[in-house]
Amino acid sequence: MAKGLQVGTGSSTVAYENLGRRRKQFVYVPVLRLNSMAQSQVRLGGLLLQHQYGEIVENVGAFLAAKGSFTLKDIAEGTKLGMNEVKKALCVLIQHNMMDFERNRRGILEYTIHINKVLFVTRYPRYIYCAKTLYGDVGEFLVEELLSHGQMLMSQVCRRVSERITQALEGQSVDELKVRKTFVELVETHFLQRVAAPPSDSADKEDEETELQIKEKEMFLIPPAMDIDYGKVNPTVSSSGKRKREDGEEGDKVAKRPRSTSPLSDEKNEDAPDKGVYWHINFTRFHQFFRDQAVLSALNSKIDRYACEIVRTMLRVSEKTTVPLAPTTHPMSSHEIFQSLPPELDLNRQTLGEYLTLLAEDKTEIVNKAGESGGGMYILNMQKALETLCKASIESVVQERFGSKCSRIFRLLLMKRHLEQKQVEDMAMIPAKEAKELLYKLFSENFVTMQEIPKTPDHAPSRTFYLFGINMHQVSRMLLDRCYKAMGNLISRREHENTENRRLVEKSQRVDAISASLQSSGADTTQMSEVEEMITPPERQQLNKLKHDINKLEQSELQLDETIFLLESYLPGSEAMVLY
Amino acid sequence: MAGRGRGRGGHRGLSFDPGALGFGRGEGLPPPTLQPPPIYPPLEFKPVSLQEGEEADYLLALKQEFRGSMRESPYFIKPQSTKRDIERYSDKYQLNGQNKGQGLGWTPNWNTFPKELRIREKKPKRLKVSVKPSLSVTKVKAKGQKSDSKEAENKLKQILQTEEDGDDDEDEDEEEKKKKEAEGEEEEEEEFYDDEDIEEGTDYALSYFDNGEDYLDADDDALEDGPVY
Numbered sequence: 001m002a003k004g005l006q007v008g009t010g011s012s013t014v015a016y017e018n019l020g021r022r023r024k025q026f027v028y029v030p031v032l033r034l035n036s037m038a039q040s041q042v043r044l045g046g047l048l049l050q051h052q053y054g055e056i057v058e059n060v061g062a063f064l065a066a067k068g069s070f071t072l073k074d075i076a077e078g079t080k081l082g083m084n085e086v087k088k089a090l091c092v093l094i095q096h097n098m099m100d101f102e103r104n105r106r107g108i109l110e111y112t113i114h115i116n117k118v119l120f121v122t123r124y125p126r127y128i129y130c131a132k133t134l135y136g137d138v139g140e141f142l143v144e145e146l147l148s149h150g151q152m153l154m155s156q157v158c159r160r161v162s163e164r165i166t167q168a169l170e171g172q173s174v175d176e177l178k179v180r181k182t183f184v185e186l187v188e189t190h191f192l193q194r195v196a197a198p199p200s201d202s203a204d205k206e207d208e209e210t211e212l213q214i215k216e217k218e219m220f221l222i223p224p225a226m227d228i229d230y231g232k233v234n235p236t237v238s239s240s241g242k243r244k245r246e247d248g249e250e251g252d253k254v255a256k257r258p259r260s261t262s263p264l265s266d267e268k269n270e271d272a273p274d275k276g277v278y279w280h281i282n283f284t285r286f287h288q289f290f291r292d293q294a295v296l297s298a299l300n301s302k303i304d305r306y307a308c309e310i311v312r313t314m315l316r317v318s319e320k321t322t323v324p325l326a327p328t329t330h331p332m333s334s335h336e337i338f339q340s341l342p343p344e345l346d347l348n349r350q351t352l353g354e355y356l357t358l359l360a361e362d363k364t365e366i367v368n369k370a371g372e373s374g375g376g377m378y379i380l381n382m383q384k385a386l387e388t389l390c391k392a393s394i395e396s397v398v399q400e401r402f403g404s405k406c407s408r409i410f411r412l413l414l415m416k417r418h419l420e421q422k423q424v425e426d427m428a429m430i431p432a433k434e435a436k437e438l439l440y441k442l443f444s445e446n447f448v449t450m451q452e453i454p455k456t457p458d459h460a461p462s463r464t465f466y467l468f469g470i471n472m473h474q475v476s477r478m479l480l481d482r483c484y485k486a487m488g489n490l491i492s493r494r495e496h497e498n499t500e501n502r503r504l505v506e507k508s509q510r511v512d513a514i515s516a517s518l519q520s521s522g523a524d525t526t527q528m529s530e531v532e533e534m535i536t537p538p539e540r541q542q543l544n545k546l547k548h549d550i551n552k553l554e555q556s557e558l559q560l561d562e563t564i565f566l567l568e569s570y571l572p573g574s575e576a577m578v579l580y
Numbered sequence: 581m582a583g584r585g586r587g588r589g590g591h592r593g594l595s596f597d598p599g600a601l602g603f604g605r606g607e608g609l610p611p612p613t614l615q616p617p618p619i620y621p622p623l624e625f626k627p628v629s630l631q632e633g634e635e636a637d638y639l640l641a642l643k644q645e646f647r648g649s650m651r652e653s654p655y656f657i658k659p660q661s662t663k664r665d666i667e668r669y670s671d672k673y674q675l676n677g678q679n680k681g682q683g684l685g686w687t688p689n690w691n692t693f694p695k696e697l698r699i700r701e702k703k704p705k706r707l708k709v710s711v712k713p714s715l716s717v718t719k720v721k722a723k724g725q726k727s728d729s730k731e732a733e734n735k736l737k738q739i740l741q742t743e744e745d746g747d748d749d750e751d752e753d754e755e756e757k758k759k760k761e762a763e764g765e766e767e768e769e770e771e772f773y774d775d776e777d778i779e780e781g782t783d784y785a786l787s788y789f790d791n792g793e794d795y796l797d798a799d800d801d802a803l804e805d806g807p808v809y
Contacts, residue, residue, distance in 0.1 A: 052650050054657040072696055085657070087697045091688050092655045094697075101694055109694050125643040129635070148646065148653060151689070195692065278689055400628055551640060555630050558639050
């Protein structure tokens, strides 16, 4: 998706060579043409960074997002910020896993921002909510802590979370062990992962890491109650991080013994038992979960609960064999599916077969039949599922923006792929003049594309077919771009509302503070009402309106993000099939 | 649509048959648009109302809470207070507050973070005063290096020799560094340029782009925990 940005990194290496020759007169900033998508991404990213981490981080982030990779010094010069401020901003960005750094050929560190990771900020509430639904309050707090701190030690997070929960529940203390257990569960299901090591790892540092990984395992061993879980905990922890280096359980254990006696092992183990092992959110896993959830709920409403459960089972079966976010799963037999169906579903083998045939024959093509062996082999095509979802949401966008007649033309074109204008008029059963207008409207708004097919080589319009069609990939890209713009607009509108009413908000805060202090000191009601009256009725009205508006704006941000998520997950896989 | 046709001969003389585009004989072509589209075009269709429900409300509450807490977190870098219109007497006593804003406010995992991002805590001004007396000597030294490369070479040899002889010189080195630091004003950047100037004319000029961060870092460590080799 960040095509325009990738171009940026490429040409900035060229920029460095130039820089070497030109010495320090000026920073050579390569002229890049960001495409519209990248532009709106950069704008939105800047706004998000500004709200999350302040203006300085925004400046640095936007500079890097727009121009590519740079060294510390160039960033300072390019953004006209002080060196210390740039350093702080870079630290914040690295801490929140939005940035990578790499040594260039001269051995100087270059920093690259990942704008798509910055944009995940809009989805943070969803991650937290998801953890809540899966793992309860403890999961919610764990994910929230990790999101607000970027990366943390396990011991750190668990301590903080148990403190917070104890505070929130007042009196009822929550065992840190329970928090740890939830943490381990989150790691087991890959919702959390370790922070990847910096790329400039030397060989001996790797050893150190595996060393630390072993330490981590030992940390899980410490609480005696965890002993039962040990067998379960152990393998997942080794595979939880991206930096899986051990070949297997056995090799690991062999390596553990001699090294733990070496002086290296004691090096980084002063205060925290898991010092050096930082954890952060595995966004990919969350996205996979969201994607599956979206597909399942769509199936639930399209067919029924049983179909939904069957596909859920298929997803579970394929989990072990398929890489995350792969477009299709490995084939699995109906027997295999039957074995792992949840028992409370109470489906017999025959009904399962019928459901599978139904799903395979459905035009959404989510389930494909791959063979006859083993009672029928089936594949889940998640990319197709996403495409179906995307199509549905684009159709509804057309419907809501242009009305049902346009939506009819749009669906007709989706169905028939290519149509001449005359055919559209006839088949949509709309009067010719109106149909033409609607079609051109869709065309000018980029929802519909046109293909010229000349009968003669001179491309004379009278001897050319003009075929209208829909390029799903392009429409999705365009919509995604619009969504980013809309999101940017929502945020800046919210900011505008806030600054417009700053005085009023500050006043109400002050009045609240006064009344609270009065209440605690035990003032009588007349005094209280006096204070309350400091805000006049029109002011109160305005405050209420402001609150309502802000809520609405933020709600829109959250719901817009759902569309963004759908389009974002559909787009990368769709590039392969650009035929329309 | 008539982009090229217009250039040649007005609207009427199109280079192709408008009938092919679906314009009938009697219909006139739409007039050319001369104005940019309005910023807020009138809405033909009312937007769909937002989803409501417990989940949406909870998400909203989460979002607002998270937003609020981020503002208070140490990761939210507030811009350093800009200089106000006039210098005030009371400014002098607010220096402590400013110094607080200098550090990160949180400790990154320096094992994985690039070392060059470490921020040197600025030493209080008192230190500068105490070092001052011997400052002129180093200045002369530095200048000497600059003006005469041979002299510099000699000096380097000398230093090498003394280093081999014993660690006695370490203290001196440290002092030298301290002085240099004091010499470089508040602005760090200026320091970088100083370093470059010294290197000018030697074979090391090519690598001038190493902004000297590492050197300073080592320097920093040397001040705190003794020199690192």
